[in-house]
Amino acid sequence: MHPHKTEKAHSALRDRPADVSVLERRILILSDGRREDAEIADLLGAQARDAIARLLRDGYLSDRDVAQTAPAAFIASIAPASVVAAPPEALPARAATAAASSRRSIAAAKMYAVDMLQLQRGPEAAAIAAAIRGCRDQDELAAHMLRALRFIHSVANPSLSRRVADRLAEIMPEQYLAELDVFRDALFGDRTVAA
Template sequence: MQPHKTELGHTVLQTHRAALDLRQRRALILCDGKRSLAELSGMLGNDVPELIAQLQRDGYLQVEAPTAPAAKAQAADPAPAQQPHATAPATIPQQAPVERRRSMVAARIYVLDILALQRNPTAAQLHKLVQAAREEGDTVQALKLALSHLPAMTSEGYTQRVRGRLQEVLPETHLAAVLEPAPLPA
């Protein structure tokens, strides 16, 4: 089963108007019709079936019905995404106490995704800069530079949502360094 975005899913990613949290947005970006649930679980964590089911219920994702041989195999072991009400109550209490970790890698991937969505030559250059940053200090500077240029590429509201999501994933030791407002270079 390989979930892919619906027209609504594509529109939401391009317009940035939906109230998706960071994990939902990341899952929506990664669901390209080529990755299986197992691959997505490896990238996003064990709660992917519930996350995919929620995005599917909201109309952002579509999962094609499996062919006849695959349907028989899944009948023996039904996927949680196809029966969300049956597995959700048992899984949700296990996931609730897990605190999301903060990491530079998550922040870097998020900013790379945001820059990739912008149709702007400056965004393309910043994407290359963030992608090339390997040392922690270089990554902090690249993230700060990208964030300082974002208001020129998109709306103030969208910029604030990006800043808010970065506050969720950046390690606390780097919050001030990255999120401190910096004037745009002239």
């Protein structure tokens, strides 16, 4: 199973309701539809399995595997008419363009960096997160996110820091990708191409 966040989960990450524990918040942060539930449980401990089950049951998470096997008729019944009426060869190109543009956002990168810093804890992580939250200039914000990545690389295991770098490469606006690539080369010694 590859759990991913629902709109309810995004709201919970934003609003921090009392009924979502720290462990459940961490699970929501890590649930990106690419990681398996077993991988998330390995990262967060055995108690994460029960928490994942609750988040699925309560509508915070959805199983990407189930969503991918939904019948085409059901998808067509809920899709906007313009998408259904489009010629079949236009659908993949339109979907790929929409997906790529919707994933790239300085706001999304900002939220992700802050969430990853909150997982690290400690005064330096809190200071970097505060600088990111308080920043209004996009170029300065990108610099703070690189600082966050350097900090995460220094305190977390290499696998996590690489995943954070790869995710930032997927969601940061394209104008900052060259700088991020140079930074990733310096941290990891090789260029990792984002999916």
